Amino acid sequence: MTAMPINSPSPSAIVLDPVVHAANLSALQYVDGVLNMDGLALDVLAERFGTPCYVYSADAMTAAYREYTDSFASVPHQICYAVKANSNLAILHLLAQLGAGFDIVTGGELARVLAAGADPSRVVFSGLGKQPADIARALAAGIACFNVESEAELARIDRVAGEIGKRAPISLRVNPDVDAKTHPYISTGLKENKFGISHQDALRVYQQAASLPNLDVVGIDCHIGSQLLDAQPFADALAKVVELIEALVQIGIHLQHIDLGGGLGVRYIDEQPVSVAQFAEYLLPTLKRLDMKLYLEPGRSLVANAGVLLTRVDILKPSAHKNFAVVDAAMNDMIRPALYQAEMGVIPTRLTDDAQPAKTWDIVGAICETGDFLAKNRVLSLAADDVLAITGAGAYGFVMASNYNSRPRACEVLIQDGTAHLIRARETVESLWQLEHIIK
């Protein structure tokens, strides 16, 4: 038998100390070499619920939410969780019970938050293609505000409100042309991005809004991007929004609230994002001077590090050039690495003394695409059947999953009060063609 070649780590290999990595993410800790979430062993949960499986911590989400409310306690505020980050009903219900409002972008998300028990008066409706039927439903429910992204949308909301005899509270989403210094696909506040109304058009569009019969002009909104690590771009955007607020006062338009969007980044590998408390410290002096209610729309920073994706190593495929570990999760379960070249943590759920020597592995799925990878160049000691945890998976994980290759979507589990609850069952293969018809 010839010895397997052991690849030397490539210069870009990521070596994560699993214990240190877990310690940096509030929900995870190793207890006697076993990775726990809130006191429950993750490899036991993998056995019980099967893999791939998303597992979330209610405690970590609660702590992240409270960090926002504590940090902004000195100004009137409403935290509106961006539903797109993770829209499972159990999670929406948990956050609604904590007092969260919600930032929605579709009629589907409106229906979800209402089904989860949200208070509609704490819901803001963002998104650049709101449909008339969804606008009508949101008006009937009595949401707090529509964040309007274009003149055509303004006219549409006014018309729908008139048709059903309601007044629509609106904000304009202003595009402040600020570089958020994040991945181009998740940067939204530059003038070349499709979002918002440009800073120079904003005054004119506000005047137009104020002249429409069925609208109440109540606020101003911006969202400049996602996974921002510094507070400076937020401060730059705030400065531009404040300029507009002051100019609006000059023309007799007095707003009640300012919505600074979401976007605060999280630690995936070794990023050092500004903390919520530091972010607040940075913005509070200006916000206090304004004397307006603050809305924030965080998504990722409330849920990303409260979740992991558990996956089992299926086949190890070492070679002279590259070592591949084929796992049972794939790009259909977690598309962030393929879509944004996102680096996410991958750590073992059990540290053993008799571990294999570490090698540099690409962690890949079994889908027929070269883009199907979950991580590249990770130094890990792996054996078939090991269960790995992909960290930072609580946000933009399950919600972006697909059925590509007819793969049923994974199950979701929430740990709450020390118990693991199945909050979404694994899909069955048969359910995948339930809406399809054979032409006879």
Ligand code: LLP
């Ligand atoms: N508000 C608006 C209007 C947004 O468009 C977004 C995110 C948020 C709030 C929440 O931003 P967060 O706090 O989560 O950064 N799928 C990508 C992220 C896309 C974010 C899109 N907009 C990813 O996996 O990185």
